Amino acid sequence: MNIEVLGTLSVRENGIPVMPTAPKPRQVLALLALHAGQVVSVASLTEELWGGRPPRSARNTLQTYVLQLRELIAGAMGEGAPEGAAKDVLVTLPGGYLLDSGDGRIDAREFEQLTGVGYRAMDAGDFQGASRRLKEALALWTGPAFADVHTGAQLQMEAKRLEETRLYALDQRIEADLRLGRHRELVAELTTLVDRYRTHENLHGQYMLALHRSGRRSEALQAYQRIRTTLVRELGLEPSVELRRMQSAILMSSPDTARDRLVRSN
Helix, strand or coil: CEEECCCCCEEEECCEECCCCCHHHHHHHHHHHHCCCCEEEHHHHHHHHHCCCCCCCHHHHHHHHHHHHHHHHHHHHCCCCCCCCHHHHEEEECCEEEECCCCCCEHHHHHHHHHHHHHHHHHCCCHHHHHHHHHHHHCCCCCCCCCCCCCCHHHHHHHHHHHHHHHHHHHHHHHHHHHCCCHHHHHHHHHHHHHHCCCCHHHHHHHHHHHHHCCCHHHHHHHHHHHHHHHHHHHCCCCCHHHHHHHHHHHHCCHHHHHHHHHHHC
């Protein structure tokens, strides 16, 4: 079974989609797919579907959704599959359910593995390898996690967690590219990113550095003023010490002489 959650939800058995159209069975499948190989408790599934106000029939209704998913799995497995084989894929266990993906591909786990390799390469000073692996990891994303799923509390929390891991991987990939001297190529990408993430200080710091190294000192200083204004207006906060140090380095230095200092402050 192949599972994709980093964008629109896709679950395939033998290459055949196992995708309910009704919103609530789709939520159940999404939560089970994200935690494939692990037991998802009835309590977690109930909270996802109904929040803090489940109906009296919640357990029976959940069982109905599980049966619907098993029917889809059985259909994808084909007539040659042993009777009841779908129960070995979507397993009922004490306290919850487990989706067994077998040896199938799961994009969220592949992302985790690739980013782990990338972070270790960063720690070892292999910025070329880090950039390559982190780009591969980020390419797995096709949109926001669970983009086509109506999300309750559990999936919203998981989507936020996944987005944080994506943003950190993006931050580290850009850092690797900066250390490889790719500042001119990064300016266009960072221009879009700082507009999208208006209070993300790391991305703004990287943007300032890329501009400064490209000989665009005044634009780098303007970028600092923009994020300072945004932070003060929206969050009531001044920029971090690191960002203020970068501004000072840009004010006092030319792109060539400030290069090493700016890398350290970034």
